[in-house]
Amino acid sequence: MRLTIVGQLKGQLTAATRIAMNRGAAVTHAESVDQAMRTLRAGRGADLIMVDVALDVRDLMTQLEAERFHVPVVACGVDNDASAAVAAIRAGAKEYIPLPPDPELIAAVLAAVSDDNRDFVFRDPAMVAVVQLATQIAASSASVLIAGESGSGKEMLARHVHQKSPRAGKAFVSVNCAAIPEQLLESELFGHEKGAFTGASARRIGKFEEASGGTLLLDEISEMDIRLQAKLLRALQERVIDRVGGAKPVPVDIRVIATSNRNLADEVRKGTFREDLLYRLNVVTLKIPPLRERPTDVAALATHFAKKYAAANGLPLRPISAEARVSLMRSRFPGNVRELENTIHRAVLLATGPEIGAEAILSPDGAPAPGRETGLAARALETAESVTRSFVGRTVADMERELIIDTLGHTQGNRTHAANILGISIRTLRNKLNQYDDEGFAIPPPQGGVAAA
Template sequence: MRLTIVGHLKGQLTAATRIAMNRGAAVTHAESVEQALRTLRAGRGADLIMCDVALDVRELVSSLSAERFHVPVVACGVDNDTRAAVDAIRAGAKEYIPLPPDPELIGAVLAAVADDSRDMVFQDPSMISLVQLATQIAASSASVLITGESGSGKEMLARLVHEKSPRAKAPFVSVNCAAIPEQLLESELFGHEKGAFTGASARRIGKFEEASGGTLLLDEISEMDVRLQAKLLRALQERVIDRVGGGKPVPVDIRVIATSNRALADEVRKGTFREDLLYRLNVVNLKIPPLRERPADVLALAAHFASKYARINGFPIRPLSTEARAELARQRFPGNVRELENTIHRAVLLAVGSEIGADAIRTPDGAPVSTARGAAAQAVETAEQIARSFVGKTLADVERDLIFDTLGHTRGNRTHAANILGISIRTLRNKLNQYDDEGFAVPPPQAGVAAA
């Protein structure tokens, strides 16, 4: 845990620093918002920022956002300064810690930040074998490619590889390649020199340098532009990077883990991903099964999230009822672990009584999941019935029936029918002439409807 404390280190903040260090945090101090930003630009990253409300918390939060530093901020101040606490939360601070510092409160905040990124719960045999493989290869420096559907836990597995590796005490730095505009991603990864481009008002150390000695996670790497992939390949091969606007290569010592929710081999065939980069990244491939293929994980994760969100919301920890567990086991969870987490969070908030019942398992709009599942099953059944109706027919038969049905819908208007079918009026007329020659009854325009 890397903690940056922003403010003048007078008695109470000094005590907070000491408590955080005793809890295992690596603490950096900055006296002002600008000094904190300079520290971050220099590559001394942070997992959490604690800012004195005597400073401008809003300026800090907005500056972090403007410079794409994704770091949560908690405010701290004397416990009787209610107005400052409210203003800090409105400015974007995640929490408010009253001073003098309470060791348990600071410990809880640090643990919450750590837990958000490191909780990995699994019981399914497929995940047990996958985690064993991840642990086995963690000791090496080999690049790792983690694949799986969105929300299946790719970043969690990447963090586990880092924590089981000799680099565990060094930084773990994550970059979401899909969330950063193409024109900014190069600077985000490799950094830039002052004046390198419009808006580059100061030198910025990139994620490669920030992660030096540790692990760099390139999340959803399939979204990276092909031109930038060439520079990434060089960085991986030669272990040097070039800052944007820089004059000399900068050596880096990192392990790279990449994730993708797409099959990169398919992207190579489409020309959107470099084959040589795929080979460089795919030394080891860890493929996470979707949650629907890990039934034993559903209930284990559900119990974990129920406990987590009860603590966060100040509720008593309640077990899932037998009916609720059965309902969860029936779900498909297309959004994987992320969807399950949101489902359980809602259930914790909606449940009444000593257990979390099946009636608390609801969709985001408040509908019981059984109703949603019934509607989905009915839609699937309808689709299957439609598909079965085509069995035994030729493609020409299906095409003719579709044209005639569309003409019926447009009351015989050829132009409207052609627009709906996505063909030209000439093509439609040729088809109708063909059907007429073959002896089929072509639907005529209805009364009052022009043929064209």
């Protein structure tokens, strides 16, 4: 991960830098807020900023917001400076780290930024097949299109491709095309020169240059204006970009991964997405199934989130009860993994017994979560589940014999009718019945005692 430390590197802050580097962080140093902003504008991106509370933390937060740098900030300072710590948190810092630095605390903060919400948990065969394909193509530099519903794990899969690629040691830069206003997205992607437009008070390097050598994720690319798509197509084809207001092309070395929760072929037919850009992007397409089609993942993710949020909230780890698991498996989860995560977070907070019970599986408004059927629907589902459980331990031959004999009883011994229902030939049916008769099983006779043809 990329860490920017802002402040004078004296004694304790130097120790914090050394600890972070020993934990694998790539550290950039800036002595002042203005220098830190110049570093960010120059394309030396950061995943975390650690700032000395002796500096103006509020000014840093204001400038980050004004220039759309979405980077978490933690403040640090001598442990007896309580007022400065409070002021930093009120200004927008996520955490306060007392100095001298505790190596484990520094490690925990780095881990929280680099790993939080990035544990790639999957067990279902449908998802395993997608991840195997992603791993297989990761070593190439081919563009990848990841399709799937919102919240299904598209960014997680994109990070997996990056981590399994030769670019893993370089930057992974993500741009949410849906979250940035149309008039600002071009500058965000390609950068701009000083004076290129009103408010462009300094040169800024865009995400393409920031990600050079690594991977650029264009999240929800279907939301990009079609006029900007033409400039993106040129960047992908020629591996050069033009800064807004720039005089000459700038070469870039990146791999592009794009995600979409829409069918881009449909968007092409509507005229909202360029067909040539689609062909350029989807050298390989990875389609993530929705969570409702990955039942094994529901159980695995629920257990993972239960552990995560029990630890985060200082609560005892409670197993998820069998009844609660059934409730989760019945849900359609239109919000996919994101919705499941919120559901389990809520359940961890609401559970009171030794287990997380079904009564804790609730919607945000406190109502039973969708999928928790009641009355006739619930009894019908329970009956179907009990019938299915009764099959466990039986051989296919046993099940086939029971099906044939039961069907024959239903047709009152009419072999031709039974064979038609079963989808087999009358000869096959007769051979099966002769086998069962030799084995001592009772065969329903035809009505009237004569075998119907």
